[in-house]
Structure formats: C-alpha cells, structure tokens
Amino acid sequence: MRIFCFAVSLMFSAQVFAWSNHTLVTYPLVATLPQVRDAAPVAVESLDSFLMANEKALETFLDQQESWMRENLWHYAPRPDALAFKAKDSRKDLRSRFTQAVRINPNAKLPLYLQLLPGDKRQQPEIDFASVSTLADSDSLEGVQFVQLMPGAKVAPLDVVSTASVEPDYGLDIGLFTDSNTDYGKVYGFGEQPFGNPNLDYSTQAPFHMGFYHEASIVYAFGGFLKRTYPEYRIQLYKQLSEFAFNQGHDYWGWRFMGWGLHYIGDFSNPYHVMPVPGNSTLETLRVGLLNIIGFPTAQENAIQLASNRHTVLENFQSLVMTQAYLEQNLEHPTIQALTRQGEARKFNNHHIVTVMSQLSYDKGHDIHNVLERAMPENYVNDPAVEFSELNARTSLQETVLQTSGEDGFNALIDVITDLLEGFSDNGASYIEAILSVDNSSNDQSES
Template sequence: MEQTVAAEPLEAFLSAQQAGIAQTLESVEMWSLNTIAHYPPTPQSLEWDRANEPTPARFFAAIRVNPTLPYRLYVDEPPAQSVSGRSLLPWQSLSFLSGGNSQLATRYRALAAGDPVTIAEVIASASDEPDFGMDVGLFEDNGTAFGAVYGFGETPFGNDNLDYGSQAPFHMGFYHLDWLTRMAQPDLLRTYPLWRIALFGELADLAFQTGHDYWGWRFLGWGLHYVGDLTQPYHAVPLPGVSTFDGLLLVARGQTGEAIQLVSNRHGVIESYQYHRLTRALVAGDWSAPILLAVSAQPTETPLSYDAMVHALTAESVEAAASFDAAIEANVPERFVSDPNFEWTGSGYESGVVEHVLEQKGPVAVQRLDNAVIVQLQRFSVVASRWIARGGASAE
C-alpha cells in the first residue's frame, strides 16, 4: 500500500462529477428507501440537482452531514514517525468538538492540492473523520439550522453529557433487537450506519471509476469508520450484559438513565484502553505484539453486499457483547465501569487507564482485557480488509 495519489480539493471532484454524483445519490436513495426500515427520505429541497451550482455546501446538504466542518485536505502523521520540519494543524482547525484523548494526541498535517499522499495515509486519516462531528447536530431538536431541515426527526437516543452525543444513532446500529425490545423501545430502530456505509461506498466507487482516486480512498475511509464502529459490541447492542427482561424492568422503573451511563462509561473506557495499548505497541515498533497482529494478519477479499455485510458483522458483535462487557466489568476499576454517577469522558483518567487497571486489578487484568480486545480487532480486521479491497477492485 505504498502507492500514492494526489490530494484533490473537494470542489474539483464536485464540479467534474456533477452528473455522476446526481446519479449515484439517486440510486443510493432508492436503495435506502427499499432496504432500510425507518429510512427518512432526503427532502427534495436538499437533493443534488444538476441545475444547481456544484458547491460543497450543496453536497453536504445532499448527503446530510454537518456542514460546519472544514473537510480540508490533511493526513494524520503515524505515531512512530518524526514530524520535524513539517507544519502541523491544531485539532481546532479540523473540528468544532473538544476532541477525544486520541484525537488531541494525533498530529495532523495539512496537504495542498496535488500533494502526493499514500493510500494508507488517506484511508487511515479519513477513517477517523466521521468522529470529527460529521454526524453531530443532525436531528431537529439539536438546535441547528441544518438539523431543522434534514428530516431525521428528534434524537432517538444518546448520552447528553457528551458534545458528540447526538451522533450516536449514525454510529450505532441495533439491527438484531428481539421483538419485545422493538415494541417497547421503537426509537432504537432509528439507526443509520448502514445508510452511511452504502452512501460512502457508492461515492467511492464513482470516484474510482472516474479517476478521482484521492476521493475514492477518502470516501472509503469515511465508510470504514462506520464498518469499524459496528464491529464494536457497544455499537451493536444497546445494553450489553442486560437481558431483555431486565432491560424492560429498567424502563418500567425509570432507571434507564443509570444503565445508559454505565454502558457509556464501559464503552469509553475500553476505547481509551485499546487506543493506548495499540499506540504503545506501534510506537515501540513491537510488531509481534498480539494486539498488532490482530489488526494486520487477516487478509480476506471476498466482496459482500452492504446489507449482508452489516447484518453479518453486527450479528457477531451481538454475540460477543455479553462476554466483552463482563470482561470489562471484571477487570477495570469499579469506579470507572460500575458507578452510574461517574462520567468517564473528560474525567482525566483516560490517558492513564492502563496504569489504573494495572495498579488496582493487577497484570492478569491487563492480559484479560487485551484478550477481549484482540477478539474484536480480529473481527474488525477481516471486514476492514474486505472493505478496503473495494478500492482495488473498482479502480481497475
């Protein structure tokens, strides 16, 4: 993957492919209406129309993302690489969010139009971009002008303590709820990662087929984010480790708030933990570390349809959820994962999470958490390599 592509401004892709984009978005819309239950149709006034100027603002409205992000040309610098002599972009020039620990620690480098950049860098950088705020503020009760017209209705669920809380229904997909939960909590059905995956997959295909490889890989990277999210049990099951019956009891007793806080904290803790275990192995160049092998050694290239892929990978995530949740509950200090009055995000414990586990739960806890994370990363790696193979296939 050392091949490079030339960075291309979005404006150039949009004006060159105005007609192709219209066709692609129309067919994604048809597909979504037919395939995705509860898909809210794109309001006509937002449609990408050949009669309009092909501007980024029109494009963001047509694909219904947050239009206030800069969506600039940039890449993440790999953690192990020295950046001496290169100018770095502050996080605030990429996102309006306060930023997670991993994002604040990442070094971002601006690209100019035409700069060569490796495919691996484009995919890796773009795959984090949907967490920059692309899906924040899209519901009509989020107090944004665009949310008011996007047609997604009111926020179905999410943790209001988080500045990115309203993106949850786009990054979580509860595609395997039992009938009882569907009946009692119908708002959980209003999730949209399958739509995002199909949308960015089809835009990538269009870009590759028309010689806009940079945008092909960037769209593929955007789609990969949602694919990756869905391999994470906390993105595929609303309350891991809680049975349907107990879940309904919580609803009946008005205790869902506590349960949601615990789930949100476990979700955050394990992502911080995984991030630190992975980056430390990367920085140390420890290529035989099991946690790195889990991401790298899974070549599969069989293509699958969007819905079959999402259905299969979320089924596996659902199956993994209870034991994953139990491993986190048993091996992380109680305060972080079993106290509903505690908010993990912004607690200040994120960067030392591995040390806190080690101190309070011992080395065996680190071993057990590593093993739990490795199982999820292996599943991710299989789907990710399949997803990235789309690029090679449609570029030929």
C-alpha cells in the first residue's frame, strides 16, 4: 500500500552516508578494545581463496542462516531459493555464487587493501578509489588513502576491521532492487526500492543503510514501505559470517566481515539514519504526508530538503573535525575520546540491533536540528530552497560555524557528535565482543 508515500525521493538524493568515512570512528574503538588491539596479525586472503577453502561448509551455513533470517528478523525479504549457494567443488562462478547468495552487488571490487587514517603512512603501494569502489569519487573522500595488500602478508586485525567498516559504502548495496536497472536487482527478491531515488545509483543503497524501526504504528499503517529497510539483515548476515570464518580458521575474513557489520551499526549512530524526518513528530509526519496525498506536496518536499541538508551538514562537520584531529595527532579530541573504550560493553543480544542499537540515536535525534539551527548559518539548515551540497561550502564549514555562532556554537556541535559517537562505541563493542566471545551462548540462534 503506497497511498501514503512521503515522496521521499529527494530525501536521499544528496547523500546516504552516515559518517562519510567510517574509519575515523571505527579506529579509536577497535584500537582501544583489547580483544582487537592485541589480536595477533593475520594472513591476508583473497575472497576466492576463502570461498574455495570453505565451499561445502558455506553451503550448509548459508542455508541454515537463511532459515534463521526468515524466522528472526524484524522485517525480512526472503532470499529466493534459486539464489542459494551451491558447492560445486570448482572455482567456476565461485564469487558470483556467493555474491548472489548474500545478495550484494556482484560488481563490488572487494580487493585486498587498507584504508589509512588521515596522516598515516605505509610501505605498501597506494591504490586509487576506483580500485576499491564501484561509485564515483566524491569530494568528501578528499585525501583518503588506500594501500594494496598481498595475499599471505600479515596484517593487524584492527586495520582490517577499521578498513572494512567503510566498505559497505563502496558499492556493496548498490542496485539491489527490481527498479534499479540492474540484472541482479531483478532477481534478488527485495522488490521495488521502497524509498529514495532509483535513478541515482548511490541512493539505491539507502534502504540498507537506514533503519526505521521506531515509528508509531499509524505511520507504518499508512506508509508500510518504511518497514522495508535492511540494516538488521546486513548486521546479522555479516556477524554470522564473521563467526563462521573464525570457526573455520580463516581469521582475516572473520575480521573483515566483522568490519562490514560494524558499518551499519555506525550508520545507526546518526539520527538521520534511524528516522525519516528527525524533528518531526508523528503528527507532523502524518500531516505533511496527508497534504501531499491531497495534492499539496510543498510541506513534505520542504521537510525532506531540510532533513537532507541537516544530515549533510552534520556529517561533513564531523568528518572535517575528526580528520583534522588525526592530522594533528590530537587523540585527546572529545570525538576520539568518545569512542575510546573504558569499561565493559553491554552483553549482546540479537534483538538489541533493533531495540537498543538503533534506539540510542533515535532518542537523541528529536532535537538535533535545534543545535544545528543554533550553530549553522540559517541557509544551510533552515532554508528548503537551498541544496547544501551545491553551495560549495564543505571545506570552510568549521570556519563558517565559528563565524556564525562562535566557540559556543562550535562546541555545542562537538558535544552532540560526541554524544552520538559514545553510543556507537557501546554498540560496536557489544557487537564485536559477541563475535569474539568463546562462550557463544548469547548468540544462540534460538534466542532472538
């Protein structure tokens, strides 16, 4: 039923990345989590080699996993049976048999590489963005460096996890819907793209990176498409694959899959990824939706444009501030400190993905626009006629904030971001410790 479609296409047209560079937020977490920081270096292994070595076991595992998904997820689109992974004892179609079974973009690059922190230098040869991503380069990636790894080389788990935690933004979830204009989207079983603009390739990943789990039931009743989001599926898929890889003794892929799942948990820490229009009450959402249905779309288009601009401004500011902190080696910066592990993590439970992990920033998101309105220039966050990304204002954003609202405004933004990142640190540590715990009782598949 799509009578109450919020015409969300605009909402995601500008961008769908939560924190534009997840390495910035993952690294301080895993570098202070002893189980990752102190883990022995592992041998780099290509995906094909991993698949070949585990072909039979993978067939059984993915089969059981699919049944589990069908039974346990908040919302799921069952994987069509024809896509099930079949062991053939052959390298033929090996990678595509796998990508279709886990329903990711078969053109994903999945090279052996590391993404470095700002200012980091390594011996390995540099590779360009086109070698790691299917997407067009973006200015938010300015200065991001990648280096190539060779099979068999030893690499630190914390580097693998922090690198992999950005990878889902490099094309894995692009084009997966029937109207995405891709061969694979037609057969993956996700139907038409529930929201976002199907004509913009990077926008097609939105329903995999945004999870709307906490709306009032009346909102779902009118806008059922809002239920069709898949971060919980991705987190479970990669968490369980990570556990499988560790079990099979293929630790490099254990860490890499762990990083993939961590990406979506990172996305959750941005309120703009867990609610359709942060700041709008249920009543307001319904009001603008109804106006749209009866032929007055302006209120809704405005709400969506404002949400999009605020989303972009928030993540651009965060990325600039953290990049600068790393370049200055200022590890005492509050955003980095917020991610640093101090105590024990909450014990993971499967239902936490929906009930806790995505709830934290949802609760914090209701008044985030107030802080943005206070700290940012009016036209960046409060003028629906403006598309922020067209202002060319990104690189000077920190200075602009200081000019607009002084140290107070600047610090208010840092405080908000710090608070959100603390949530990611708790959620991420809980997820990682669950994967690494010897006693896997909390991951018991009967419990959900």
